[in-house]
Amino acid sequence: MSEHHRVLVVLLFIGLAVYRLVGCLQPEQLPRAQAVRRGLWFALTIAAFALGDFWMFVVLAVPLVLWGRGREQNVPALFLALLFLVPPAQFDIPGMGLVNFFFSLSWPRLLALILLLPMVPRLIRQPPRSEGTLPRLADRLFLGYLFVQVLLLGREASLTSALRSVFYLFVDVALPYFVFSRAFDTLPKLRDAVAALVVSGLLLAAVGVFEASRHWLLYAALTQAWGSADQLVYLGRSGVLRAMGSTGHAIALGYVLAICLLLYLPMHARLRGRWQPWAVLILFAAGLFSPLSRGPWLGAVAGLLLYLGLGERPVRNLLSFGVASLFVFAVLSLLPFGRFVLELVPFIGTVETGNIEYRQLLMRNAAGLIWRHPVLGSTDYVERLAAMGMVQGQGIVDIVNSYVEVTLRSGLAGLVPFAGLMATALFSALRARRLSLGAAQREAADLGRSLAAAQLAVIVTIGSVSSILVIPWMYWCLAGMLVGYARVVHAREREPRSTAGELGFA
Incomplete structure (x- = not known):
């Protein structure tokens, strides 16, 4: 039996265990939604590993996904449920003598074309809804970012x-933000999409724990x-394998799990x-630890502090968190494994401090290059950074900061709308959460609270990682969800009082 067939057996056992566990999440989802998504996950996983060829998998996956789309009440949620099914490896579609190749196809890109693209005409035709100032500002910042990127294509x-x-800009950037910011006309649908992402993340967490414990990617x-050029490389830290699941890299796995947690x-x-419920929480915590990625840990802590600060008793919540953290650090310092964990903590431990120094x-070094081309960036920034000695052990210049990467490539003209959109999406969710509290819609407010916390985790984490693999897919989808949440809340607030109860969840 080949290795990918043996892996299939392991994944099926993991899937059965996780879906048995997430049965408790069914009240968070639309009726019968979990059954359709569960069946598709198993069918597509079997197809991917049993066939062992990317193009044969695509031929079988397209009708399966279309079948699921016809039975799905919430297509964006289905997109999130399947986003991490297989690694985001890219394969060129041959140009048949006309061009070198048409474009590169990956699993997230294929899902976007099948599930999100058909939604665009309907979303464009739908009548405008009442919305607040911040969602409109977020859309304008997004359009500004797109305009700069199109301008630089010259x-x-x-x-x-x-x-x-x-084509890549439309499919990878415009489609996820546009659809996720406009597709949800009710809060139950948005909550269903969040639950679908949580289930998808829990599958990743279980895989991550298995990989780290068995030293097997x-x-x-x-x-x-598949014969992909994007091979998954075994990475270790302090003698422990860094798990990555189907995300393609350890830091990408930590980033996704911080959001889902x-x-x-x-x-x-x-x-x-x-x-x-406690088993789900523990599995998420263990999964977040499995990639040993410190940037997502910082993002998760920042998001958790915001989440606690937005609770009913913020001062008590934050003090309790501080005391609990001190207690955990004290206990860890007394245990052999605990000392290993503390050595990994950024700015405290001493393991691979060279990454922080890098x-x-x-x-x-990037600051000097940015001020040479502050408005629209430059095209040779990689070569200039290499000349400054920024080549890492893998032989590449790793621009491990998405904000720096955007600024080097497109200058302040690209950074301002990009960072502005991320911040505006956060504030729009916070504003909508306050409106929900004012309308006594506690569950709707809690949804906004968790969305805002996840967005802050994204804002912090992408400051320590480049926008590779599934990372940009997640932040465009999440930003769209925050803006969509704000739109739904604002629209409901402007309806007559007799329909205000629709803000609640079924």
């Missing part, structure tokens, strides 16, 4: 390369069978069950 070496970049066998917190308080050096 730098491309050829017309075909420019057209290809336009499960999805590496799949990319190897924060989105799960209000569900944990509502779910009924003696042990299942990021600091990147900021200093």
